Structures are given as structure tokens and as C-alpha cells.
Amino acid sequence: xxxxxxxxxxxxxxxxxxxxxxxxxDLKIGMMLTLxxxxxxxGKHVQDGFMLGLKEADGKFGGVATEVIVADDELKPDVAVxxxxxxxxxxxxxxxxxxxxxxxxxxxxxxxSDAGVVVxxxxxxxxxxxxQGCSATYFNTAWQNDNNHEVMGQYAESKGFKKxxxxxxxxxxxxxxxxxxxxxxxxxxxxxxxxxxGQLDFSAELxxxxxAKPDAVFTFMPGGMGVNLVKQYSQAGLTGTIPFxxxxxxxxxxxxxxxxxxxxxxxxxxxxxxLDNAANKAFVEAFRxxxxxxxxxxxxxxxxxxKLIDAAVKASGGKLDKDSLVKALETAxxxxxxxxxxxxxxxxxxxxxxxxxxxxNDAGAYVTEAVEKVFTDxxxxxxxxxxx
Amino acid sequence: xxxxxxxxxxxxGLQLGILLFLIAAGLTLVFGVMDFINLAHGVQYMAGAYFxxxxxxxxxxxxxxxxxxxxxxxxxxxxxxxxxxxxLMGRDxxxxxxxxxxxxxxxxxxxxxxxxxxxxxxxIPEALSGSIVLMPGLLYPVYRIGIIAAGLAxxxxxxxxxxxxxxGMLVRAGATHAPIVAALGINIDRLFAMVFGFGAMLAGFAGxxxxxxxxxxxxxxxNLLILAFVVIVIGGIGSVRGAFLAALIIGFVDxxxxxxxxxxxxxxxxPSAANDVGPALASMLIYILxxxxxxxxxxxxxxxxxx
Numbered sequence: 258x259x260x261x262x263x264x265x266x267x268x269x270x271x272x273x274x275x276x277x278x279x280x281x282x283d284l285k286i287g288m289m290l291t292l293x294x295x296x297x298x299x300g301k302h303v304q305d306g307f308m309l310g311l312k313e314a315d316g317k318f319g320g321v322a323t324e325v326i327v328a329d330d331e332l333k334p335d336v337a338v339x340x341x342x343x344x345x346x347x348x349x350x351x352x353x354x355x356x357x358x359x360x361x362x363x364x365x366x367x368x369x370s371d372a373g374v375v376v377x378x379x380x381x382x383x384x385x386x387x388x389q390g391c392s393a394t395y396f397n398t399a400w401q402n403d404n405n406h407e408v409m410g411q412y413a414e415s416k417g418f419k420k421x422x423x424x425x426x427x428x429x430x431x432x433x434x435x436x437x438x439x440x441x442x443x444x445x446x447x448x449x450x451x452x453x454x455g456q457l458d459f460s461a462e463l464x465x466x467x468x469a470k471p472d473a474v475f476t477f478m479p480g481g482m483g484v485n486l487v488k489q490y491s492q493a494g495l496t497g498t499i500p501f502x503x504x505x506x507x508x509x510x511x512x513x514x515x516x517x518x519x520x521x522x523x524x525x526x527x528x529x530x531x532l533d534n535a536a537n538k539a540f541v542e543a544f545r546x547x548x549x550x551x552x553x554x555x556x557x558x559x560x561x562x563x564k565l566i567d568a569a570v571k572a573s574g575g576k577l578d579k580d581s582l583v584k585a586l587e588t589a590x591x592x593x594x595x596x597x598x599x600x601x602x603x604x605x606x607x608x609x610x611x612x613x614x615x616x617x618n619d620a621g622a623y624v625t626e627a628v629e630k631v632f633t634d635x636x637x638x639x640x641x642x643x644x645x
Numbered sequence: 646x647x648x649x650x651x652x653x654x655x656x657x658g659l660q661l662g663i664l665l666f667l668i669a670a671g672l673t674l675v676f677g678v679m680d681f682i683n684l685a686h687g688v689q690y691m692a693g694a695y696f697x698x699x700x701x702x703x704x705x706x707x708x709x710x711x712x713x714x715x716x717x718x719x720x721x722x723x724x725x726x727x728x729x730x731x732x733l734m735g736r737d738x739x740x741x742x743x744x745x746x747x748x749x750x751x752x753x754x755x756x757x758x759x760x761x762x763x764x765x766x767x768x769i770p771e772a773l774s775g776s777i778v779l780m781p782g783l784l785y786p787v788y789r790i791g792i793i794a795a796g797l798a799x800x801x802x803x804x805x806x807x808x809x810x811x812x813g814m815l816v817r818a819g820a821t822h823a824p825i826v827a828a829l830g831i832n833i834d835r836l837f838a839m840v841f842g843f844g845a846m847l848a849g850f851a852g853x854x855x856x857x858x859x860x861x862x863x864x865x866x867x868n869l870l871i872l873a874f875v876v877i878v879i880g881g882i883g884s885v886r887g888a889f890l891a892a893l894i895i896g897f898v899d900x901x902x903x904x905x906x907x908x909x910x911x912x913x914x915x916p917s918a919a920n921d922v923g924p925a926l927a928s929m930l931i932y933i934l935x936x937x938x939x940x941x942x943x944x945x946x947x948x949x950x951x952x
């Protein structure tokens with residue numbers, strides 16, 4: 258036992274020296290994403306988008322040789338914490354890009370920030386980290402979680418819908434979704450339907466909706482649940498009569514499964530493949546060519562994260578200590594696929610949001626398309642509470 | 646809460662029940678006949694759906710895809726039986742649970758590696774693509790009627806097979822008196838392998854039938870597996886008749902709970918409290934039902950004869 262202890266110490270010391278010498282000039286980035294299990298497709302989109310950005314920088318962000326260490330958090334907060342420690346302590350990464358899910362983020366944000374690692378979230382944007390729990394070393398390149406629900410609420414309000422039914426799974430994110438929608442929608446909420454997490458068949462809920470005849474339905478139904486709902490909503494013939502407003506339900510990760518059933522459905526998003534700017538056109542084309550499938554908002558977030566780091570390292574002149582990185586990230590300017598992008602006081606984006614619609618494009622692929630700008634330079638509701 | 650809505654929800658309950666029966670039938674057969682807890686039944690369901698999607702991509706014809714996928718499901722079930730399950734026969738239930746749980750993890754990740762993490766879909770066949778008007782503004786896809794018909798056909802076929810054929814007789818005898826059946830010169834291992842393959846085929850068939858209305862994705866069988874176990878526990882383990890009736894009861898109870906629990910709670914509670922309690926109650930309803938059944942009838946509502 259004692260012998261083992263000494264050996265382990267020596268080994269750790271050797272590792273420390275090796276990692277320390279590498280860290281002096283190279284950039285090491287840990288990527289912590291959900292890459293296995295049912296929700297793996299979001300992580301894959303983020304990863305592919307990010308890697309495309311790195312490839313376009315010739316593997317060198319800001320001209321500094323960059324090593325990316327990919328870790329799968331398995332959507333388990335405890336697994337994520339131990340892998341985060343490993344990234345911070347034995348791999349000595351300067352930046353962690355992650356995570357996909359907010360519950361994982363809440364578990365790793367504190368340990369990583371204590372270890373002096375800069376965290377850039379390409380997806381998860383939980384309210385506590387945007388408000389009172391904000392941190393100088395935490396950045397988010399996607400959105401605050403409520404944003405895309407707010408977009409749909411604002412759209413429903415501006416369309417003059419008088420009676421809307423809300424539907425979401427019965428867990429915290431589902432309740433947050435409805436709260437985000439209602440922050441901007443002031444009309445009548447005819448019914449709030451909470452479904453089971455992982456629900457397969459929605460016939461009962463669809464019959465309730467058809468009987469209530471609302472002006473629109475708003476739903477947040479991520480992953481396979483959303484695919485089931487979209488197919489069944491369309492098969493029940495409701496798409497044409499009751500507008501389907503959604504967030505994180507209809508996008509390029511689920512469209513390959515829902516295809517025609519989703520066409521004509523709406524979602525709120527900060528990105529769509531048809532956003533008219535040069536960076537986006539180049540991104541969509543390069544992504545298709547590299548991976549052979551349609552990029553989603555998640556892919557664009559991964560790509561923008563890579564572009565942000567590239568610009569920040571360039572601006573800091575290759576200085577990779579925590580303070581230089583944070584300062585450079587705050588002000589870095591890069592050509593976002595979204596057009597306008599800047600950080601708010603809480604390190605969350607200020608950006609435009611759109612109403613997007615699922616369509617079949619000329620090439621026969623199913624994609625989203627921005628049809629209307631709903632918010633311009635929109636931040637989030639929690640930034641005021643952030644004292645950095 | 647109109648009478649019309651009530652009628653529509655009853656139909657929805659029936660259809661959910663039939664879908665559950667399709668999945669539970671194979672599980673109860675294998676569990677009841679061979680005393681084997683097969684947690685991997687859910688991944689066999691998933692495999693059936695993936696086989697159908699793949700066969701459909703190759704042939705473009707729904708019927709041919711289903712036939713090919715049935716054959717593939719059968720072969721896949723026999724392969725699993727040969728590779729893993731035959732070594733677990735007669736072992737402790739805990740060993741079987743552990744080993745088949747390992748099979749779930751392995752095959753779910755294998756499906757992700759082969760077909761990718763994004764959900765796939767199988768289109769509704771042309772012949773069943775229409776729909777009928779159920780109530781103003783609500784259509785009912787003909788395909789769902791097809792699912793009900795398929796479920797009833799499977800129920801009838803299973804009853805005929807088990808109650809009216811020589812193989813069925815051997816299976817029933819083998820379930821209770823395996824050594825004696827073996828002593829009479831019947832190859833009991835082959836008989837059990839057959840039952841297992843058939844069970845896998847039923848699971849696969851359920852996956853194929855569900856594929857056009859549900860997402861085909863890795864782990865799609867995991868949630869259903871729990872429901873299927875609830876069905877066979879309430880129905881009486883090993884009883885196909887019990888599984889059929891229990892599936893219908895569960896489908897009905899679950900649908901009614903989801904439709905009316907919140908409205909019902911609003912009669913007693915404030916709207917916001919009802920919105921909290923209603924959905925929670927609706928999702929617990931079938932488990933409460935299971936607890937009640939287990940308390941009064943520990944062997945299930947319709948225990949298999951002879952056990």
C-alpha cells in the first residue's frame with residue numbers, strides 16, 4: 258500500500274512536469290459534451306461545428322498550436338465532475354468548451370472556476386449562471402435558456418393570439434420554458450399541459466388540444482419526444498389549423514426523422530441556415546461538405562465558439578493565462594454565423610432572434626428557415642442581477 | 646369534458662393498450678415459459694424498428710421491409726440466445742438481470758454507432774396513409790387502426806398457437822415440467838430457443854409497427870420496457886391473456902389520467918395547485934394500480950394456468 262502511494266506520487270509529479278512544460282506555449286482545450294445516450298446528437302453537432310472551426314484555423318487558434326481533449330459527460334453530473342477535474346488537474350487545460358445540458362453545467366461550473374479554468378458554454382445557459390451566480394470565467398456563446406421560449410412568446414403576442422395552449426414535459430426545464438414564454442405573451446393561456454418525461458404517445462393531449470381550439474400551441478419537447486409529438490400532431494391534421502410554435506423541438510437534429518410531418522411548423526432560434534451573411538454562407542457550405550449532413554443551431558454554436566477563441570487568442574497575442582484570456586474573450590470580435598454578436602455584462606450573448614420555419618429546401622433536405630426577426634439585440638432577464 | 650372527447654380518449658386508450666400488448670406479449674411468453682427475465686426485450690424492440698428502417702431504405706416497400714425485418718429480428722433473437730441467453734438458463738434471476746442489462750447498454754451504444762445518434766423515421770405505408778375525422782378539427786390516422794388490427798391479430802395468433810397446436814402444448818408442458826418433457830424425447834433446449842426467437846420476433850414486430858408514429862432512436866425501448874413489465878406484472882406473469890387485458894386496462898387508465906386528472910383536480914384545488922398535482926398523479930396512476938393489484942392479487946389479475 259505504502260509502496261503504491263509513493264509510486265503514484267512520483268507518477269503524478271512526472272505528469273505534472275510534463276503537462277506544465279506543454280502548457281507554457283500550447284493551447285489546451287477540453288471539450289465536455291454529451292456524446293453517448295439518447296441525447297448524443299446535440300453533442301455531435303456542437304463537436305462537429307467546433308472542429309470545423311479549428312480546421313479552418315489550421316489547428317492553431319490565434320496562431321497557437323491547439324490540442325483538443327474530448328470528454329463525454331454521458332449526461333451524468335457526477336461523471337462530468339470527475340472528468341472536469343481530470344481536464345483541469347492532469348490535462349491542465351486553459352479552456353473547457355461545454356456543456357450541452359444545464360444540469361451538467363451546474364455541476365461542473367464551480368469546480369472548473371475554482372481550478373482557474375475558463376468555461377465557454379456552446380449550449381447550456383442556466384439562469385443561475387446568468388444572474389447572481391455569474392462568474393468572470395464563465396462565457397456562453399449560445400443563449401440564456403429562456404431566450405428561445407421568449408421568442409415564441411413575443412411572436413404569439415405580436416400576432417395577436419388570444420388563446421394559447423402550452424405543453425411541456427413535467428420537469429424543471431419544462432416549467433422554465435412556460436415561464437419564458439409567458440414573460441412576453443400577455444394573452445390567455447387556455448391550458449398548461451404537462452406530459453411525462455420520455456412520453457411516446459400524445460393522442461390524449463392532441464385530443465384535448467383539438468377540443469379546446471386554441472389560436473396556437475406552444476411546446477418545448479426536446480429529442481425523441483419532440484419527434485413523436487411532431488409526427489403525431491401532423492398525422493392528427495392539426496398543423497394546418499392550429500399553428501405549432503416550439504423551442505428546441507423542430508431543428509436539424511430532429512428534421513431527418515420528422516421530414517414532411519414537421520414542414521410548416523415554427524420555432525424560435527438565434528440562427529438558421531438561410532441567415533444572410535457571408536460567414537454563415539461559408540459555414541453552411543463547409544459544414545455540409547465536411548460532414549454530409551445539415552448543420553443545426555447547435556453546430557453553428559460550436560463553430561462560433563471556435564471562431565471566438567481564435568479571435569481572442571489572436572487579440573491576447575498568444576497569452577494564455579486566465580486573466581488575459583477573459584479580457585480577450587470579452588472584447589474579441591469575430592464574424593459570427595448569426596451576424597451580430599456581442600457579450601452582455603454577464604458574459605451571455607446580446608443577439609437577434611428569429612421566427613424560423615421548417616421547410617424542404619431545393620436540394621430535398623429538411624432545414625429551418627428564418628422568416629421573421631422577432632428580437633433585435635436581445636439580452637436576457639437575469640443580467641441585471643449579475644455583479645461581476 | 647364533452648361526451649365526444651370522452652369517446653375519442655377511450656379510443657386513444659384502446660390503441661395505447663394494444664401497442665403495449667404488442668410489446669408485452671413476447672416478454673411475458675419468455676418470462677412465463679422459460680422463467681427467464683429478459684431486460685433486453687426493449688432493445689429487441691429497438692432492433693426491429695431499425696431493421697425495418699434499413700430494409701425500407703433498401704427496398705422502398707413497407708410490406709417487404711416488414712417481412713425482411715421480421716426475419717432479421719428472428720435471426721437476431723436466435724443469435725442473442727445462442728451467444729448470451731442460453732448460458733443463463735436456470736441461473737439466478739439476479740444473474741439474468743445483470744447480464745441482460747449489459748446487453749441493453751452494449752446494443753444501445755452499438756445502434757448509436759451504426760445508425761448515428763439522431764432519430765430516424767419510417768414513413769407510413771401508402772395504403773394506410775389516409776385519415777378519418779374523429780371530431781371537428783381532429784383526424785385519426787388510418788395507420789393507427791392498422792396497429793389495433795395488428796395487435797388483435799397477434800393476440801389471436803398467440804392464443805391459437807399456445808392453446809391449439811402441438812408446439813403450444815409442448816411449450817406449456819415444458820414450462821411446468823421441463824425434465825419430463827425432455828425424458829419423452831423432446832429437445833427442450835431447441836424448444837426454448839424457438840420460444841425465445843419467437844419472443845424476439847414479437848418485440849421486433851412491435852418496434853416496426855411503432856416506427857411510423859414514434860421516433861426510431863437508440864434507447865427507444867428503455868421506457869417501454871418498464872411499461873411492459875408493469876403490464877405483465879398486473880396481468881400475471883406468463884399469461885398472454887393476462888398481458889392482453891392488463892395492457893388494455895393500463896392504456897385506458899393512463900390515457901384517462903392524462904386527459905382528465907388536471908381538470909378533476911381543479912374541482913378540489915386552486916388552478917395552479919391542480920396544474921402541479923394533476924400531471925404528477927396522472928404519471929403515477931398506473932404504478933398505483935400495480936401496487937394495488939400486487940397487494941390484493943400478488944400473482945396478478947389473470948395468472949397463467951398451471952403456475
